[in-house]
Amino acid sequence: MRVFDFTLLSGYEFSGVDVAQGFRARLFAKNNVNAKFIFTELPTIRDMELYGSQKIKRGQIMSAHLFMTGRLDMSLSVKKEALLENEKENYEYDNIDEDGKVIRLYNSGEKSVEILCDEDGFVINESLFKNGKKYLVNYYTDSLSYTELYNWDNDSNDGLNPERRIFWNKQGQMVYEQCIYKDNVEYLFKNGEVIDNVEFLERFVKAINLCENDICIMDRAGYLDYIQPLFENKGKSKLIAVLHSDHFYKIYEDESSLYMNYEYYYWFKYSEAIDYFVVGTEEHKKSLEAFLKEYDCFVPHIAAIPPGALPEGKLKSKNERRRGSIISASRLSPRKGIDILIKSVIKAHEINQTINLDIYGSGNDEYTSYLQNIVKDAGADDYIHFKGRCNLEKIYPHYELFASFSLWETFGLSLMEAVGEGLAMVGLDVRYGNRLFIHSDENGYLVDFDIETDFQNKDTMGERAAAAIVKIFEDDNRLKKFHENSYMIAEEYKEHVIESKWMQLIKNIP
Incomplete structure (x- = not known):
């Protein structure tokens, strides 16, 4: 059995898709799966460094362009x-x-x-x-x-x-x-x-000579040039399509799409060629199945497998969590609702002056300036800080509360990491990741949210969110209980659990 994972991207901002591919590369290597992660465009040095940071080794990476010169991977050997x-x-x-x-x-x-x-x-x-x-x-x-x-x-x-x-x-x-x-x-x-x-990539797909024991995993959709050649020349190999975004958007939920996510249009139109869709949560699985039926698309097998996992044997944090501390970690984009979070924290701080917020992540300059101006205009610079992008592994344990105010989360790797570090959780009651990791009254609170009414009335919604934040910090014993329950929720996402799901899928795919 050979596994070909399409496709590593060249020249794009790093995202959760790349983290998911890195996780899969490590588990395949651990289980001696003959897997190659494919660049259909020539990678830059920066691309190779980014994927290397996710522990995807050069020996696991195949370049379509170099394969056509007789090279099976991108290992270096010239001193x-x-x-x-x-x-x-x-x-x-x-x-x-x-x-x-x-x-x-x-x-x-x-x-x-x-x-x-x-x-x-x-x-x-x-x-x-x-x-x-x-x-x-x-x-x-x-x-x-x-x-x-x-x-x-x-x-x-x-x-x-x-x-x-x-x-x-x-x-x-x-x-x-x-x-x-x-x-x-x-x-x-x-x-x-x-x-x-397109013709070049067609030659590449034909050259790897796919057979019935091979599996092709597609992590990227859209209008990429490899899609049609792969569908037309897959032969009897098995095709797995991984959805890293939602398949459907309501108004206001996405800046570029409404209703069907056209990134996946080709996949849905020719879904009879796909053996498995993989999504991150059971809620997404049910939603996708209903969507495909509604649009008269063929419904292949659908598996719910998280795109990442938590390391085994990680000890509970003994760090002193900073009093009233909140952390958010995401791209700084409108969909992530950072403006809602900031306004909610400003309101909460009026009631409890120990409440403070650190915002991790980066985004385009215009939106970042918009967020910074909200903080500046409210005079909140001393308790709301922009921390930029960094590795958060050793950062999470210093905080008491993780906040996710995204309008939707396909899975939410940062949410998973936060529960793994025992943080209490607060966020909007939206699909899919928030509902997966935030269990109201167990490890935090979900804030009622309806996109069609609340998006245009953020002040009222911000008051509800502020009330939830204030409530979390009101009772130290309850907060301690939230921390313990987050650790318990995290057990379902340990490496051996997620690894088992992937291995069962690729070994038993019909």
């Missing part, structure tokens, strides 16, 4: 010493400077070559410069894999993006070229054949 020795005759330099993972060669005071390595001294790429400008970059895996060419004489190129790439096989022979235009790319083969990106 910096070997590259310098093999190519020293080609370099013109009279000085060499090594600074951590970067080696720079200079000729008459000008940088001529820059070699980037990983922490083990394996070469990632080498950039060549002329008159201070980069004109060529060679990328390495087990050998020279592809070359990027830059043309500074082309007025349409700002020097930041290549205009052409040449892909090499392991013997150093050219396999094909990629020509990069403003709105599209083309592939040129030695026989003169020219194809577009």
